[in-house]
Amino acid sequence: MPVKWEQLYAQRLKGMSTSAIREILKVAQSSDIIPFAGGWPEAALFPIEQITMICEEVLNDYPRQALQYGLTDGEPLLRDALATEMRARGIPAGPQNIVIVSGSQQALDLLPRILVDEDDVILVENPTFLGAIQSFNAYGPRYVSVPLDEQGASADAMERLLREERVKLMYLIPTFHNPTGITMSRARRERIVALASEAGVPIIEDDPYGRLRYRGDDLPTLAQLDAARNGGDPERATVLYSGTFSKTLAPGLRIAWLVCPERIADQLVMAKQGVDLHSNSLSQMIAYSFLKHDWLDDQVERIRDTYGQRCDAMCQAIDDYFPPEARYQRPDGGLFLWVTLPEGIDTAEMLKDAAARKVAFVPGAPFFVGGGGHNTFRMTFASVPAPVIRQGIAILGEVIRDHLRDAGASSAD
Ligand SMILES: Cc1ncc(COP(=O)(O)O)c(C=O)c1O
Structure with missing residues (x-):
């Protein structure tokens, strides 16, 4: 008799799910996508x-x-x-x-x-x-x-x-x-x-x-x-x-x-x-x-330089290309930037359109315990060179405007 695995799973498996991020990384790993999704460091900076x-x-x-x-x-x-x-x-x-x-x-x-x-x-x-x-x-x-x-x-x-x-x-x-x-x-x-x-x-x-x-x-x-x-x-x-x-x-x-x-x-x-x-x-x-x-401080200095420039590039591009309804707080460090859109916008839906246009980000809802956050998303600037960041943010700006228009949440064009 074949093993009926589903009947054997431990109770604890009920509390587990594969990370929504891992699922999204699968999309983001396609080589022609601009990867604002995963939290991966820039491999070119490995010592x-x-x-x-x-x-x-x-x-x-x-x-x-x-x-x-x-x-x-x-x-x-x-x-x-x-x-x-x-x-x-x-x-x-x-x-x-x-x-x-x-x-x-x-x-x-x-x-x-x-x-x-x-x-x-x-x-x-x-x-x-x-x-x-x-x-x-x-x-x-x-x-x-x-x-x-x-x-x-x-x-x-x-x-x-x-x-x-x-x-x-x-x-x-x-x-x-x-x-x-x-x-x-x-x-x-x-x-x-x-x-x-x-x-x-x-x-x-x-x-x-x-x-x-x-x-x-x-x-x-x-x-x-x-x-x-x-x-x-x-x-x-x-x-x-x-x-x-x-x-x-x-x-x-x-x-x-x-x-x-x-x-x-x-x-x-x-x-x-x-x-x-x-x-x-x-x-x-x-x-x-x-x-x-004693190489760690120099290594940190080197990666801070590159990430800092990319962080600036992403913030500047957002200021240039996103509609004013997209709110974000400029990070002082780290790898991530968080965007909040008006209530009623579903960033998981938005991701489908963004991915079709070759840009990936992570919808915010999975990061919330107890629900909510459907109008938020996370981006990383770490693994994308500055010119490509501008290109990706310009595309995302258009996708956001489309969704705002569809939701009747904006007169922005
Ligand atoms: C907040 C936070 N904690 C822990 C980790 C896991 O890191 P590590 O590679 O050390 O397991 C990550 C990875 O992205 C993270 O963002």
Whole structure:
């Protein structure tokens, strides 16, 4: 008898769906499409020469370490180097507070694995990173959400929810947020860290984009502000800081790290053992060598230059080609820009017309927990050269005008 797979699926599969973004990436991957959709870094900016050199060096100097099974919490040399890097950025940590993970996406799976039971409440921003929701869903949580304004997540809404709900965990992307590109103001950061630590509710601070700032001054991370409140003791941290090499070096390495109290690190190690034993040893040694050579700052400088120019090009093109009904906030960094159209416009429908005219973006609705956002969409400028950005935005401007006209939402022509 053939296996009846549908009857065998675990309950947890009901909470899962393939990412709408992945589906859209399939369209965007066709080579003649202008790809404003995926969040992929520009491959031309990968430090290929340096990584080639490092690979040879690593295989000469540490061949066994690089190819052997490793420790679950990560290669000690890398954990040490990252602890130093974190301290230099105001986040107190020793190597015992660093867990290396296979992409920060894995931290978003391991943390709820050890902290969240079915029906526990997770507080998220609305909209939020779809990959986080996908991971969290496997553990059957209930979501409550706070809206974002131009200063980031609403602290008032958070204060109310912390009072009314038994929130177990918060997940925030305060800097160059995915999908909106918004950066939380300093005042908001201080208030939110104070609220969380007074309520004793941990925050996952997901920070893949923090180093990609194109204008303005750096703001303290939530983890830094938390350290200022708890006397710089990593064991008393409320904020669990998640960093990654995906956007600074290369996502294919799949190397990221989490900064957390040692007892949480111990639990994560237990959970990770059951998942993949440890993260890729060779990739960890590559990342370590990159830090050892002190090449990361130059690499970040280089990519910031290119992304900053592309970000400017996209904002200028939007100002030139989009109708005034399309509202957006200019991002100070990161990879994304978020557009809001008048209510009644369905950007999923709009995508069909845009894709027919060879431009892709991501409709906003899937990023919202609890529905809504049909009139929004996300674009990235990262992997598109400036002249092509102008071309794509000009086409999109026409598609938007068509949809506004059809919806009777505009007299714009
Ligand atoms: C907010 C956010 N968190 C996590 C990730 C996953 O990154 P990684 O490649 O480190 O798994 C991404 C990737 O785009 C992201 O945007």
